[in-house]
Amino acid sequence: MAAAPSSAVVPALCLLLSLPFLYFFLGPRLLTPRQIAIPLSDELDDLSLFHKAIAMSASSSRRLPAAKSHLSAPPKIAFLFLTNSPLHFAPLWELFFANATPRHYNIYIHADPFAKIPPFTGVFKDRLIPSKRTQRSSATLISAARRLLATAMLHDASNTYFALISQHCIPLHSFHFLYDFLFDLSRLSPDFEFPSYIEILDNESTLWSRYNARGRNVMPPEVQFDEFRVGSQFFALTRKHALMVIKDRKLWRKFKLPCFNVESCYPEEHYFPTMLSMQDPNGCSHYTLTRVNWTGSVNGHPHTYRPPEISPRLIHRLRQSNSTYSYMFARKFSPDCLNPLLEMADSVLFKDW
Numbered sequence: 576m577a578a579a580p581s582s583a584v585v586p587a588l589c590l591l592l593s594l595p596f597l598y599f600f601l602g603p604r605l606l607t608p609r610q611i612a613i614p615l616s617d618e619l620d621d622l623s624l625f626h627k628a629i630a631m632s633a634s635s636s637r638r639l640p641a642a643k644s645h646l647s648a649p650p651k652i653a654f655l656f657l658t659n660s661p662l663h664f665a666p667l668w669e670l671f672f673a674n675a676t677p678r679h680y681n682i683y684i685h686a687d688p689f690a691k692i693p694p695f696t697g698v699f700k701d702r703l704i705p706s707k708r709t710q711r712s713s714a715t716l717i718s719a720a721r722r723l724l725a726t727a728m729l730h731d732a733s734n735t736y737f738a739l740i741s742q743h744c745i746p747l748h749s750f751h752f753l754y755d756f757l758f759d760l761s762r763l764s765p766d767f768e769f770p771s772y773i774e775i776l777d778n779e780s781t782l783w784s785r786y787n788a789r790g791r792n793v794m795p796p797e798v799q800f801d802e803f804r805v806g807s808q809f810f811a812l813t814r815k816h817a818l819m820v821i822k823d824r825k826l827w828r829k830f831k832l833p834c835f836n837v838e839s840c841y842p843e844e845h846y847f848p849t850m851l852s853m854q855d856p857n858g859c860s861h862y863t864l865t866r867v868n869w870t871g872s873v874n875g876h877p878h879t880y881r882p883p884e885i886s887p888r889l890i891h892r893l894r895q896s897n898s899t900y901s902y903m904f905a906r907k908f909s910p911d912c913l914n915p916l917l918e919m920a921d922s923v924l925f926k927d928w
């Protein structure tokens with residue numbers, strides 16, 4: 576009879592003593608996150624989409640050697656618009672695409688279905704892909720980008736570059752200028768591959784807290800701290816790298832976990848640069864084509880340009896980069912910048928071809 580109480584007390588005592596340890600190791604995972612979780616049904620929809628795109632890539636690369644000799648279709652740029660609002664700069668993009676032939680590009684839009692957005696018109700008409708809910712500072716932005724990549728890969732085998740654009744982005748050059756830049760044969764590597772333009776940085780001051788945003792010891796062994804990278808989500812990926820992104824399961828398992836430290840949670844700024852720097856660092860430029868101004872940023876938002884700031888001089892400044900090439904896009908601009916930008920579309924923005 577004496578054994579009965581102690582057999583109950585010992586486990587209870589053990590549990591009590593282990594609480595601090597349990598809290599340390601599991602706490603971050605158990606605390607209710609302020610983020611929407613990605614529903615399993617969405618994950619399954621995505622997996623099925625990715626499988627189709629991967630299967631299509633496998634069959635088209637098998638066909639390629641025979642088909643190459645009479646390959647007539649020119650390479651295309653897939654413009655992937657990721658938005659949760661109307662596309663404020665649609666009229667500017669219309670002028671941008673007016674300068675292009677549809678044989679050179681495709682447009683795809685992922686728009687948060689929970690946002691009230693009037694139907695897209697003009698070149699954007701019927702370009703909406705099946706979209707899911709998105710939320711800032713959450714892995715839903717990674718999901719949306721992967722959905723855009725897979726949809727565009729599956730839709731057209733000629734899509735060769737995949738450029739992610741937001742509703743706050745504007746073009747800084749004409750379509751022809753961008754197209755000639757991306758497909759300039761002198762940009763081919765010794766292996767005859769074009770680079771992906773994606774920012775990959777390893778020296779950001781908040782990297783450690785961002786690495787631990789899902790809790791301590793959550794990221795290893797898949798991602799060690801010295802492999803963790805940061806960079807803008809606004810990339811232009813090659814088809815090879817887009818395929819790597821939609822094939823990935825290993826890193827996604829970690830990056831999709833909700834953050835308990837929401838202030839340090841920007842999964843979309845880490846997933847793509849970390850994965851590509853692990854798998855093919857030499858195939859990436861490490862620079863983005865999208866200029867952003869972080870001077871005086873507030874709450875993790877970059878400087879948002881307002882109408883009085885818009886001038887030809889600003890556009891010329893925004894194009895200048897520390898790399899060997901000009902920036903092609905810029906963000907962020909408030910919606911009311913549309914008219915001043917339209918006024919100098921022909922004379923400045925697209926006057927380079």
Ligand SMILES: *[C@@H]1O[C@H](CO)[C@@H](O)[C@H](O)[C@H]1NC(C)=O
Pocket residue numbers: 776778779780
């Ligand atoms: C990080 O490295 C890049 C490229 O070497 C450099 O331009 C930048 O100033 C560095 N940033 C910090 C915060 O050290």
Ligand SMILES: *[C@@H]1O[C@H](CO)[C@@H](O)[C@H](O)[C@H]1NC(C)=O
Pocket residue numbers: 868869870871872878889892893
């Ligand atoms: C960046 O934003 C700051 C204000 O936060 C502004 O003073 C500066 O001129 C901007 N830089 C460029 C290149 O537009």
Ligand SMILES: *[C@@H]1O[C@H](CO)[C@@H](O)[C@H](O)[C@H]1NC(C)=O
Pocket residue numbers: 895896897
């Ligand atoms: C170029 O590099 C300098 C020094 O690191 C930095 O101050 C400047 O902001 C960079 N310019 C651009 C356009 O990134």
